[in-house]
Amino acid sequence: MVAHKNARMPAVRSLFISDIHLGTRGCQATQLLDLLREHPAQHLYLIGDIIDFWAMSRGVYWSPAQNTVVQKILRRARHGEQITLIPGNHDEVLREYIDTVFGEIKIQAEIVHTTVDGRRFLLVHGDEFDQVTLHHRWVAVIGDVAYNFLVRVNLLLSRLRRLLGRPGYWSLAGYAKRKVKTAMQFIFSFEEAVVRHAQDRGLDGVICGHIHWAAIKEINGLTYVNCGDWVDSCTAIVEHHDGRLELIHWDGGTVADEHTTDANLNLPGIPDVA
Numbered sequence: 001m002v003a004h005k006n007a008r009m010p011a012v013r014s015l016f017i018s019d020i021h022l023g024t025r026g027c028q029a030t031q032l033l034d035l036l037r038e039h040p041a042q043h044l045y046l047i048g049d050i051i052d053f054w055a056m057s058r059g060v061y062w063s064p065a066q067n068t069v070v071q072k073i074l075r076r077a078r079h080g081e082q083i084t085l086i087p088g089n090h091d092e093v094l095r096e097y098i099d100t101v102f103g104e105i106k107i108q109a110e111i112v113h114t115t116v117d118g119r120r121f122l123l124v125h126g127d128e129f130d131q132v133t134l135h136h137r138w139v140a141v142i143g144d145v146a147y148n149f150l151v152r153v154n155l156l157l158s159r160l161r162r163l164l165g166r167p168g169y170w171s172l173a174g175y176a177k178r179k180v181k182t183a184m185q186f187i188f189s190f191e192e193a194v195v196r197h198a199q200d201r202g203l204d205g206v207i208c209g210h211i212h213w214a215a216i217k218e219i220n221g222l223t224y225v226n227c228g229d230w231v232d233s234c235t236a237i238v239e240h241h242d243g244r245l246e247l248i249h250w251d252g253g254t255v256a257d258e259h260t261t262d263a264n265l266n267l268p269g270i271p272d273v274a
């Protein structure tokens with residue numbers, strides 16, 4: 001990563017970002033600006049839900065930092081960076097402009113990106129593979145902390161039930177775990193559907209967004225890549241100059257040690273609930 005300091009070569013060959021949700025309060029535009037500054041690229045792919053027109057129809061939140069994000073991206077396009085925008089469901093109004101060019105940014109429904117080591121990836125936002133219309137933000141809430149909290153709440157609840165003389169046992173934590181498992185199944189079926197689509201096209205993998213769950217992993221012999229989001233996780237995917245793909249978890253100007261991968265999915269003690 002020293003190369004770009006002296007040479008003309010940008011920091012990375014390609015930068016893949018999705019689910020920025022500009023126009024909403026949740027958008028982490030300042031963090032994104034830091035990431036963009038550190039990662040000039042030859043190719044920049046904006047893989048959907050970049051501007052949240054859905055949320056903006058209910059009320060616009062547009063900060064100076066969000067303005068700067070747009071300006072920086074347009075400037076990068078002017079300076080010769082190859083920028084492609086693939087509309088998502090929250091910016092589906094842009095789908096009317098597919099195959100046109102705006103301020104030197106190409107708008108495409110999907111595109112195949114070939115890494116420098118010759119692997120061909122399908123780039124799509126991914127909402128067409130979302131079987132259930134789920135509000136996915138709550139997926140981010142799951143984990144140890146929430147689980148332990150629920151266990152404690154459940155203790156209080158069962159005491160209350162005893163006091164009220166209610167028989168039987170109902171587990172709030174168990175309920176939550178069933179919900180978590182449903183979310184996991186949602187993620188897995190999404191991943192498999194996207195991969196199957198890339199497989200049908202004879203490609204080596206897919207790079208998508210939409211479910212706000214960043215990952216790089218092998219599924220059925222293909223490489224599944226998800227860019228994550230800039231609402232809670234602040235993640236992006238880069239292609240290095242040797243073609244290697246890396247998941248970056250941006251944490252206030254540094255790359256966090258712990259990358260968001262599916263390793264984080266090892267939730268404690270999720271039993272098989274029928």
Ligand SMILES: [Mn+2]
Pocket residue numbers: 048049088089090125127209210211
């Ligand atoms: Mn989406």
